[in-house]
Amino acid sequence: MKTKSGPGPITFDPAHPYILNFTGKHPTYLVADLTNPILQPWAAELMRKANEAVLAGHVPFRARESCWPPGVPTFLVYALATPLYFLQTRNMVGIFYQGGPELRHVYMDVPHSAHPALSWYGESVGHYEGDSFVVDTIGLNERTFVDNYRTPHTSQLHVVERYRLTDSGNMLEVAFQVEDPGAFTTSWSAIQRFRRVHRAPMSELPCVESTVHYFNYETFPVPIADKPDF
Amino acid sequence: MAYNPSLSKSSRIGMASLAVLIASAALCGGSIFAAQPPSPPDFATDDVTSWLPVGDD
Numbered sequence: 001m002k003t004k005s006g007p008g009p010i011t012f013d014p015a016h017p018y019i020l021n022f023t024g025k026h027p028t029y030l031v032a033d034l035t036n037p038i039l040q041p042w043a044a045e046l047m048r049k050a051n052e053a054v055l056a057g058h059v060p061f062r063a064r065e066s067c068w069p070p071g072v073p074t075f076l077v078y079a080l081a082t083p084l085y086f087l088q089t090r091n092m093v094g095i096f097y098q099g100g101p102e103l104r105h106v107y108m109d110v111p112h113s114a115h116p117a118l119s120w121y122g123e124s125v126g127h128y129e130g131d132s133f134v135v136d137t138i139g140l141n142e143r144t145f146v147d148n149y150r151t152p153h154t155s156q157l158h159v160v161e162r163y164r165l166t167d168s169g170n171m172l173e174v175a176f177q178v179e180d181p182g183a184f185t186t187s188w189s190a191i192q193r194f195r196r197v198h199r200a201p202m203s204e205l206p207c208v209e210s211t212v213h214y215f216n217y218e219t220f221p222v223p224i225a226d227k228p229d230f
Numbered sequence: 231m232a233y234n235p236s237l238s239k240s241s242r243i244g245m246a247s248l249a250v251l252i253a254s255a256a257l258c259g260g261s262i263f264a265a266q267p268p269s270p271p272d273f274a275t276d277d278v279t280s281w282l283p284v285g286d287d
Contacts, residue, residue: 076283083280086273128270165271172273172281194281201277 007038007188009178010047010149016055020080029054032149038184043152050150059218062148066220067207069102069120071144072137072159073176076192078102084194085202093126093133099205106135113139118155120144133163146178154182170196 012018016031031054032047039047054060063070063078070078079097087094093106106126116123116139123139137159146153161176172194179187208222273281 080283083282085280088272088274131268131271133271133273163271163273165273171284193284195284197280197282198276198278199280202280 007186008036009188009190010036010038010147010151012149013051029060030149031055032151038186038188039151040183040185043183046152047150059220061145061150061220063144064099067100067222068220069100069144071120071140071146072104072122072124072157073161073178073190073192074145074147075102075104075121076161076174076176077148082205083197083199093135096202098202100207101202101204112136118142122157129162131164135159135161135163137161146180152183153180156180156182172196 010032013031013033016028018030019025019028021027031051034044034047034051050060063074075095075097079099082097082099085096085098087096091108093108095104095106096102104121104124106124108126110125112123112125118139118141120141120143122137122141124135124137126133126135128134138157140153140155140157140159142153142155144153145151146157157178157180159176159178161174163172163174165171166173174192174194175189176192177187177189178184273279
C-alpha cells in the first residue's frame with residue numbers, strides 16, 4: 001500500500017476496481033493504473049498489453065497461483081492467506097512461506113558481493129538498526145515482477161526493507177523503498193503490514209508436487225524441471 | 231529504647247550516605263539506561279508465531 005507521501009507503488013485502475021475474493025461480491029483480476037508516473041514507457045507498454053489481456057477475459061499471471069518464486073518485494077504480497085515465518089540466527093535470518101515453500105536468506109552484518117549472481121531472490125544482507133530489521137537486496141533476475149500488477153523490473157533493481165513491530169508486537173510493518181533506473185523514473189516507497197497469528201509450527205506444503213489440472217482454467221504453467229534432481 | 235547519641239549520629243551519617251548513593255544511582259543509572267539501545271525485534275518468539283498479510287495486494 002502507499003505511504004503517506006512521495007512516489008508510490010502501482011495500484012488498481014479506478015475504472016476497473018479490484019475486488020478481493022470472499023467479499024460477497026464478484027471478484028476481479030488486477031488491472032494496473034498506468035497513469036502512475038513511476039513507470040518508464042517500455043514498462044507501461046508491457047503492462048498496457050497485460051491489462052488488455054485481462055480485460056479481454058484472460059487469466060493474468062500471479063506467481064503464487066502458478067507456484068513461481070515471487071522475487072522481491074513481491075514476496076511481501078505473495079500469499080494473502082498463508083502466513084510468513086521467521087528464523088532468526090546470529091548470521092542469517094530466514095523468511096519463509098510454507099506454501100511452496102518459498103524461502104529468503106538474509107545474511108547478517110556482511111557487505112554485498114561485488115558482482116552477485118542474478119537469482120530469484122537476489123542477494124539480501126541485513127542488520128538491526130534500533131528496533132528495525134533492515135534488509136538490502138540486489139542481484140534479482142528479471143523473471144519476476146515487483147508486485148501482483150505485473151510491474152516489470154530490470155537486474156538493476158535495488159530494494160531496501162525495514163521490518164519493525166508495532167501495536168505492542170501484534171503487528172509487523174515492512175516499509176520498503178524500490179529503485180531501478182532501468183524500469184522506473186524515480187525511486188518509490190510502499191508499506192505492507194502483517195498481523196501476528198499463532199496457528200501451528202510451519203509445515204511443508206509443496207506447491208508443484210503433482211500434475212495440476214484446473215478443468216481448463218487458463219493459468220500460467222507451473223515450473224517444470226528439465227531433468228530429475230537425482 | 232533509651233536515647234543513644236552515638237546511634238543517632240551514625241544514623242544521620244548513614245542516611246546521608248544512603249541519599250548520596252540513591253542520587254548517584256539515579257544519575258548514573260539513568261544515563262546508563264538512557265544509553266541502552268532498543269532490543270532487536272524478535273519476529274519468531276516461538277515456533278507457532280507467524281504473520282498474515284493485512285489489506286489488499
